[in-house]
Amino acid sequence: MRTLIYQNNIGNITQWDASDISKKFINEICIPSVLNYAKKHNYDYKINTKHISPNFGKNFLLSEGTYISCNKYFLCDQNDYEKIVYIDNDVYIFDNAEKLPDVKNICGIAEPKESECHYKFSKVFKLNPPINYINAWVLMFDKLTGKKLKNYFTERFTKQRKGRWKNTDNGILNEAIYIDKDLEINQINKKWNYMPHLCKKIDNT
Secondary structure (H helix, E strand, C coil), X not given: CCEEEEEECCXXXXXXXXXXXXXXXXXXXXXXXXXXXXXXXXXXXXXXCCCCHHHCCCCCCCCHHHHHHHHHHHCCCCCXXXXXXXXXXXCCCCCCCCCCCCCCCEEEEECCCCCCHXXXXXXXXXXXXXXXXXXXXXXXXXXXXHHHHHHHHXXXXXXXXXXXXXXXXXXXXXXXXXXXXXXXXXXXXXXXXXXXXHCCCXXXX
8 A cells, every 4th residue: 555645834934923933843854754754664755836726716714824724636637656645744753653544545543632622623514523623734534535635625615615613624525524525534543643733731641
């Protein structure tokens, strides 16, 4: 089974910050850690530096950063790979990280329970009980799901259909899963996208 890990590094920025410190951290620490992880486990690796979202439609999202972030959805259709993994460019992978888990449909990680996204998203769409809001910093999917994901975002861009609660790529992804039901989510362990900055206390699990 061929596996691809891909990242975007467009203008050497994250969705949040374009400072020199952030650029240095991304290019010298984070991206090399992902590349080393891919080499260690014999996964193919690609990095995209071109802003291709404008090829699919003008920016109708919350910010330029979220517009740039959508590049990942237009690169997820990869016919040569059975398992495809997207990782944000400001994610650091430790040397002792284990091999990737099995992937079926789209695998994602819910934001920490401290995040209000679960409740607010559910409230807007009158979902009961509240759903687990999926974060898009790390996504894993099979080849068929990659095609579905690209098609979904292509249609949203073509129609310029904004997110109803949070008009970001992350908000629209959750609409694809929970509202339009175009994608089936398999939630995986938080260790695959651990977010300590969103937690109120240190989590050792």
